[in-house]
Amino acid sequence: MKSMDEQQQRSPRERNGARLSRVKTGILVASAAAFAAIGGAVATGGDGGTSPAPAADAVPRAAQEPDAFFGDASQEQHQGGVFAPGQGTQDAPMMRSGGS
């Protein structure tokens, strides 16, 4: 078991990756969110097709679900200054987003 210091030294991205890795390897320390993401399949062998949650019910919960995917990597971005200071730029574009 890693010490608190060791855990704190890991970047958010590393923690996110570790979380996914735990899901893939099925170790039971996976977070509740990650565990639920695969419907309990890793630990239980799966429900084999019983009672899927209706998609229509799933959507309104979107803002409240725990984040195993986005995790705190987004916070890393938020704190790090993802955009250069100021507003939009008139410098020539180097790449385009959304072209296909």
Next chain:
Amino acid sequence: MAAARLTTPAGMSRLRFPAMGTDVEVLIPSQDVGAGHRVRELFGTWEAALSRFRPDSELARVNAAGGGVASPLLAEAVGAALLAAHATGGVFDPGLAVQLSRAGYDRPFTEMDPSSPLPAPAAVRPGGDWRRVLLTDRRLLRLPPGMHLDLGGIAKGMAVDAAVALLRRLAVPGGIVSAGGDLHVWGLPPRARAWTVDIDAPVAVPRIPLRRGALATSSTLRRRWDTADGPAHHTIDPRTGRPAETDLVSASVVAARCAEAEVAATAAIVLGAEDGAAFLSARGLHGLLVRRDGPPVTVGAWPARERAEVNG
């Protein structure tokens, strides 16, 4: 609206090649072009494993068989897609390949004729079957009956992230990897404070100075075709199993990784402007939501001021 010509900073080179159903661009220092060719190999590997349209791909075989023992790459992609589905409450749904095909997108988009209307889509069922996918620690993958996986968008984003990780391991100091406009930057361009990126949108939006992270744009104006029931596009609403009826024409999201940005942009399109903005804000993501009517909505620290010269 005419697009501005892209500029390649002095000392850098731009590689272009088709992969994963789109155009890949790699902007890196000229002395590292050799490393850039490794990116082409990487995308080739990802496409061979994860293409929905190549009958010899591992994904196609798994879809046809209802499962199998997945390669590490397929297991990684499916695992990430299931996490993404959960993290969006099912708004992002990797199990909609059948619905997408029935909407008309049943072949590579380059082989479709968007001007020739397709028959009205056949009856479809909503999504949500991703909750019944089985993926074990030994990479045994089992799909619920009748469900096929479509990893297109998230796989593209993951491949971009993997390409950036590869280039960083090869000590390439900075650049951009883009797959169809879903991109990831690292380092900084020579003598510049940020990477400048145009957002492809039907209205005037700011050109952004991106310093780190990834940017993805999802649009209902691209990969669009006509049917007897009216226009259709490639973003399926899992609640209906049909192309999303949304007040957004595009959603651009900046996140730490391209896969995150791509999933969030897709979710925003499905949710629409109001719920999409709340979704992004709750996750600390930055976004630009372009509505069919009305001014664009910005979320987080997205540069808000419109520049004088917009999209060329």
